[in-house]
Amino acid sequence: MTAATTPVAYRVADRRQETADTVTLTLAPAARVLAPFRPGQFAMLYAFGVGEVPVSVSGISGDRLHHTVRAVGKVSEALCRAEPGNWVGVRGPYGTAWPSPPAEGDVLVVAGGIGLAPLRPVIDEALARPAGSGRLSVLAGYREPADQLFPADLPVWRRRAQVLVTVDRPGPGWPGPVGLVTELLDAADCRTDRCTAFLCGPEPMMRATAGELLRRGVPAGRIAVSLERNMRCGTGWCGHCQLGPLLLCRDGPVVGWARADEPLSVPER
Ligand SMILES: Cc1cc2nc3c(=O)[nH]c(=O)nc-3n(C[C@H](O)[C@H](O)[C@H](O)COP(=O)(O)OP(=O)(O)OC[C@H]3O[C@@H](n4cnc5c(N)ncnc54)[C@H](O)[C@@H]3O)c2cc1C
Ligand code: FES
Known part of the structure; x- marks a missing residue:
């Protein structure tokens, strides 16, 4: 397990079209696994040959990451085009997390x-x-x-x-x-x-x-x-x-x- 400052290869395990311009990608580690993400943190996602953008985690399932991306420009569009089996570079986890929902309240x-x-x-x-x-x-x-x-x-x-x-x-x-x-x-x-x-x-x-x-x-x-x-x-x-x-x-x-x-x-x- 590692906290990467260079992108680590993750495979697109699933792609769900949420709306006309928004897709949720499930990313699974290939060999190296990043340190666990907490809700609220973000990854830098690298669309190979296009560029890298920050995207928050929209779900965490074990070592799989879910990211929901809205296509607004060249990198986010490339990420939204990714199909199962494609590769995405991932580095992180970065930033602060949401506070935990209160035990009572x-x-x-x-x-x-x-x-x-x-x-x-x-x-x-x-x-x-x-x-x-x-x-x-x-x-x-x-x-x-x-x-x-x-x-x-x-x-x-x-x-x-x-x-x-x-x-x-x-x-x-x-x-x-x-x-x-x-x-x-x-x-x-x-x-x-x-x-x-x-x-x-x-x-x-x-x-x-x-x-x-x-x-x-x-x-x-x-x-x-x-x-x-x-x-x-x-x-x-x-x-x-x-x-x-x-x-x-x-x-x-x-x-x-x-x-x-x-x-x-x-x-x-
Ligand atoms: C901490 C963090 C978490 C983020 N989490 C998510 C996420 O979960 N899902 C997600 O889809 N995006 C998220 N974003 C925004 C995402 O990083 C940008 O949409 C992306 O960087 C745009 O890059 P691009 O190359 O696709 O477009 P660019 O070529 O950089 O921009 C294309 C056009 O879109 C405009 N634009 C850029 N960013 C945004 C934006 N955020 N909203 C509306 N218009 C924008 C630009 O002004 C420009 O006109 C997050 C950003 C940060 C900083
Ligand atoms: S993105 Fe470089 S200091 Fe925050």
């Missing part, structure tokens, strides 16, 4: 778009808690219904958790809410005095959600966010991922709200 997950991917292992951990530990609410916002992630997981989650989805552009036949994900907070099945919140998505969405939770009495110490900046080394060396006093590959991507609030007002360089 409610868990609130708020995601925007692809932001649900890094939060999926938190949902798995919260669902694995013994019955009676606390409630789990998952609030997700998408541009349109076809963007909804993890259609295969949703029925499983809904058996033990509240899952609410809102969209910006409903289209015909959409039965659910329309609007910002913050507008779902009133319906969330969690008690602010015993709730731990996990947020990931566009920064304006995280700022608005954290502000609303603070207003409702959730302490900053029980709000965690996952942040993104451009990354190169992943190891705290190159400075590309600086956000105020934070190097997000080292001090993030998961940061408590108390540390994230002020630097988030600094524009990306």
Whole structure:
């Protein structure tokens, strides 16, 4: 087992098309196995001959890694094209992990778009808690219904958790809410005095959600966010991922709200 600073070859063991532009890859080690990843951490994924990008783990099964990638540019597109049997270079694990869901207390997950991917292992951990530990609410916002992630997981989650989805552009036949994900907070099945919140998505969405939770009495110490900046080394060396006093590959991507609030007002360089 090793923590690699050069990519290690992993084989694509499975590929699941989540939406038109988003794919979940299951990666299995070929020979060398990376050190165990924790929920919230990320890998640098190398599409051979194309380039390398940071991608969070969206699931961990033994030494297999699940990564959910949205195709937005040349590297993420190449990763999304990978088929079972293809090879991907992987280095990591990098960065900070989500706090564990509390042994007793409610868990609130708020995601925007692809932001649900890094939060999926938190949902798995919260669902694995013994019955009676606390409630789990998952609030997700998408541009349109076809963007909804993890259609295969949703029925499983809904058996033990509240899952609410809102969209910006409903289209015909959409039965659910329309609007910002913050507008779902009133319906969330969690008690602010015993709730731990996990947020990931566009920064304006995280700022608005954290502000609303603070207003409702959730302490900053029980709000965690996952942040993104451009990354190169992943190891705290190159400075590309600086956000105020934070190097997000080292001090993030998961940061408590108390540390994230002020630097988030600094524009990306
Ligand atoms: C810690 C961390 C974890 C991440 N986890 C995930 C993940 O789980 N799944 C995932 O799909 N992505 C994730 N990302 C984002 C991912 O790294 C970028 O989408 C990727 O670097 C884009 O590279 P590219 O070469 O494909 O596109 P580029 O050529 O770099 O960019 C193409 C276009 O997409 C835009 N773009 C770049 N990044 C993003 C973005 N994040 N969102 C929207 N537009 C963007 C660029 O501005 C540009 O216009 C994560 C990023 C970080 C820092
Ligand atoms: S990516 Fe190089 S310091 Fe963070």
